[in-house]
């Protein structure tokens with residue numbers, strides 16, 4: 001089946017990025033959110049980000065205008081159900097996602113593929129609550145969506161080959177690369193990245209190095225473009241802690257134990273860039289290490 005129309009549920013940080021790349025790639029997009037304000041903000045963000053791409057010579061003004069004309073917004077799920085591919089990118093809470101899929105069911109075409117952009121919830125469990133677990137999979141974009149080249153495609157236990165192939169074609173049309181992952185906590189990227197960040201926090205906690213020396217070591221000694229603590233601030237320390245808890249609970253192995261210092265920062269409300277303070281303090285001209 002050829003995918004022509006894409007429904008996106010949730011117009012936050014990820015949903016607006018997904019709508020952005022899908023419309024530029026030529027798909028007709030229906031963007032849904034429960035909040036009309038979120039939809040207005042998403043459209044303004046998409047337009048601003050596309051203008052930036054025009055000014056950098058990455059896309060033409062024509063492509064920008066055509067992409068915007070391919071997008072519609074709605075606060076109901078009825079028309080979303082009539083699309084060929086639905087990507088759910090709403091708030092990371094299982095009850096929210098389950099309710100969305102339940103509400104979508106009566107409106108779906110028989111061939112509609114259902115996917116979720118979840119970072120941590122079991123694809124198999126979400127799929128089992130729908131009428132089509134074989135046509136359900138994880139479609140996991142990285143943040144920021146227009147910039148990052150990878151999409152993890154996660155098969156639930158029942159996902160069929162046709163669904164996987166259809167989603168892979170979409171990823172290719174976006175000029176991105178798909179990595180196929182099985183449905184286990186953290187999939188691939190977070191399973192590897194988060195324990196590394198957590199270990200960097202342990203290294204700080206145990207006094208092996210300062211924020212500065214840990215980040216410089218990994219930049220200059222391992223050729224990482226950004227140190228692990230600066231990266232943690234960028235992702236959000238609450239998000240890092242939540243993912244470590246998912247790995248710890250889901251894999252039941254003490255090697256995923258979240259570092260108590262990470263928990264302490266989250267308790268303090270020092271969540272990284274979004275709160276102006278994390279492993280660095282961002283309130284001045286240049287970031288200053290907090291330890």
Ligand SMILES: NC(=O)c1ccc[n+]([C@@H]2O[C@H](COP(=O)([O-])OP(=O)(O)OC[C@H]3O[C@@H](n4cnc5c(N)ncnc54)[C@H](O)[C@@H]3O)[C@@H](O)[C@H]2O)c1
Pocket residue numbers: 009010011012013014015032033034035038088089090091092093096100117118119120140141142143
């Ligand atoms: N932020 C990231 O770095 C990142 C990366 C990869 C995947 N994800 C995943 O993407 C999803 C969205 O994350 P985000 O960072 O964009 O969150 P966000 O908070 O920016 O946006 C979530 C949006 O969902 C909307 N929403 C809530 N309930 C809804 C409902 N019932 N129907 C329709 N819309 C609803 C909210 O109004 C909000 O606009 C999550 O599953 C998250 O795990 C996030």
